[in-house]
Amino acid sequence: xxxxxxxxxxxxxxxxxxxxLGKRLGDGIRDTVFQCLGLFTVALGIxxxxxxxxxxxxxxxxxxxxVLGHLMxxxxxxxxxxxxxxxxxxxxxxxxxVLFCAGAMTLIxxxxxxxxxxATVLFIKGSMDFVSAAFLAAALGRGVMLAAPAVLxxxxxxxxxxxxxxxxxxxxxxxxxxxxxxILLFALGLDLLQIRSFPLINFIPAFAxxxxxxxxxxxxxxxxxxxxxx
Numbered sequence: 001x002x003x004x005x006x007x008x009x010x011x012x013x014x015x016x017x018x019x020x021l022g023k024r025l026g027d028g029i030r031d032t033v034f035q036c037l038g039l040f041t042v043a044l045g046i047x048x049x050x051x052x053x054x055x056x057x058x059x060x061x062x063x064x065x066x067v068l069g070h071l072m073x074x075x076x077x078x079x080x081x082x083x084x085x086x087x088x089x090x091x092x093x094x095x096x097x098v099l100f101c102a103g104a105m106t107l108i109x110x111x112x113x114x115x116x117x118x119a120t121v122l123f124i125k126g127s128m129d130f131v132s133a134a135f136l137a138a139a140l141g142r143g144v145m146l147a148a149p150a151v152l153x154x155x156x157x158x159x160x161x162x163x164x165x166x167x168x169x170x171x172x173x174x175x176x177x178x179x180x181x182x183i184l185l186f187a188l189g190l191d192l193l194q195i196r197s198f199p200l201i202n203f204i205p206a207f208a209x210x211x212x213x214x215x216x217x218x219x220x221x222x223x224x225x226x227x228x229x230x
Contacts, residue, residue, distance in 0.1 A: 096147035
């Protein structure tokens with residue numbers, strides 16, 4: 001839970017800084033900070049990806065999950081919802097909550113924190129949210145500050161859900177879920193570095209499919225070749 005607490009504090013602190021400084025915040029500072037965060041996110045994504053145990057299962061889950069997310073238009077729906085929100089305290093609050101909580105990094109961070117007690121991803125996310133909250137509050141006002149309690153409730157609930165359910169998950173499943181998270185973090189890092197943008201929310205269904213494709217992967221890699229011997 002320490003990662004979620006840190007994230008909520010950074011949202012509040014960032015929003016406070018944005019309200020204090022207003023338009024004096026320069027885009028150059030934001031770009032420099034996000035370049036650093038992008039480089040570190042790429043490195044962390046590679047590290048997490050190396051923990052996978054069944055790469056073929058992850059490969060199948062990513063393809064099926066991305067197709068499912070595309071058919072459901074998850075990424076487009078979330079971006080459309082935030083794009084249609086106007087100014088004002090209420091809309092600033094909703095837009096901030098969606099920005100800070102409706103993303104792949106939220107799921108990956110809470111999963112890592114809940115299953116292994118590793119809050120590294122949430123620490124990185126909190127640093128990103130600090131910068132985003134500052135610029136968002138400078139543009140939209142005090143409604144962004146109210147997003148901090150929402151981050152605490154939403155991410156805290158998600159983290160506890162992983163804590164309570166994690167005992168029933170095998171080490172292989174946790175490792176492969178970490179691998180999926182690493183791939184998405186690598187993609188996020190490329191996005192932050194403005195190298196390539198991905199519809200990351202469309203990939204979220206892949207997390208739910210990893211466990212289904214693990215036995216399929218095992219059968220293809222071990223049992224299927226035996227059929228060609230007879």
